[in-house]
Amino acid sequence: MIASLRAEALKSRKRWANWILFGILLLTLLVFGYVLTYVILKNPPRNFESPVPASVLKRQVFPENLLPNVLSSISTIGAAIMIILGSLSTASEYGWLTVQTILIQKPGRVAVLCGKLLNLAIITLLVGIVALASAALTSYLLVSIDGGSSSFPPATTLFKGFGALWLQLAVWTAFGMFLGIAFRSTAAAIGGGLTYLFVGEALIARLFRDTPGVKEILKFLPGVNGSAVNATFGLTFRSPNTNAPLVDATRGSITLLVYLLLFTLLALLIFQRRDVGGS
């Protein structure tokens, strides 16, 4: 498995698509989540209307709100990026037929996929660390520019927040990886994953949030459970747009862990048993 992990690490490092995805994630987080938000709220337009004054709202980009701000960005654009990353890591192997070149080498199917899983776990860990660190730095710079004062959450809260961040990144990556193996097509895996994320999770969950019956189903969706985990790291001011989570954070965390395990096991099962044909 270590041999496979080393091979996967080399491939990931040399693949430009991975760096571009990472760049998009960071850029979106820092530009939209921090810089633009601060610029707009610092000098709000005349027609700006909000029950919470802009001077209070702008505090979301300050260090005290590091975790809710990062987690909120990660649950949307971050999820999409990680689905793409996971899909690319497995589906491309079928598209290029490299899966058979790999399997003819020595490691065995379980070792190959475990190497891939471990590599993706490390990537998500690094993505989480860099995203959180760069967001922390940006928030520190913004509060310095603003001339106000704000402090980072305590280390234990930061640690828990990072755990929540990594768990969600890992679930969406595993989802993409599973789709890549199931569909054996990059386009189908990415298309399917993003459709689920933006239509299944975002749209339907928002529209039918209070519909009896549907509400019970929503409680089992990974995105809804991720939001429940994120809710434990709330903003330091009361935001009028915040909905109460459908489940509590503990249930949310457990559900996410179950999804992580489920996607991993399903991917392993399919990869282990399915024949590798050609074009």
Added chain:
Amino acid sequence: MLAVNDLNLVVKTGEVYGFLGPNGAGKTTTLRLLSGLLHPTAGSATVAGAAPGTSASLARLGAMVETPAFYPYLSGRDNLRVMARYSSASKSRIEPVLKQVDLADRARHKFRTYSTGMKQRLGVAAALLKDPALLILDEPTSGLDPQGTVEMRALIGDIRREGRTVLLSSHLLNEVELTCDRVGVIAKGKLVAEGTVDELRARSGGTALLVRATPLDRAQRLLESFLGADHVRVTEGVLALTVDPSQAAAINRRMVADGIDVSELRVSEQSLEAVFLQLTETPNPDASPQGERKAL
């Protein structure tokens, strides 16, 4: 769909075994089974002393099945580095195999920029990384120009001289004839013949004497009385005699003594193509049943 059925073949250590068959006969499916990429619904195989797809088997097996498949965004050298890591092969093997397949100069270029011939050679290089005892090459000259074909043939010759066992699949008869010690012919998923190229020829009619003589009808009557009607056939104005070629001089003397003009008398060996078509029952109106090899 049954792709391969009741197939039983043995490749001996150190030989180059040609696995011959028309497109769709089951060659690549067989090679995938032997490489552990497919799981058979029934039956078993032993590859380099172990079950296909197991670490013990794959450790001694190098293979290029169907097409050389690599990462387009990586250079040839990096692709080999990746494969070396997967197989736990020493990275010190990378440069020698690149040199062996004559890719050292282009090793730093991306795989996607490679020509078909270079891709095939990189496939062979990857197969050689583990220093395998057994090499499976599926259509290694597929898509190559004549120069590339000659180079690939030379490369296979080098590999054979290193003492490796090679299982070479192809539908190109000339390639198999020039490269392989023994041949197995597969058709519709079944092995229909196996042996050396000469054995297969002999089994399918072997050699013949071709005689061009005037007058033809008199020559035919004479030879039928001399050799028996079963051994004489007329095809497009030429007498084809299924007899031992050592009788050529005697036949010539007899015809000349009988006042028949003999303008041509030569040995014809049945081409592998004809043997192949006969064995696989593929009708080919363009193919002559006898292919000439050497004039007497």
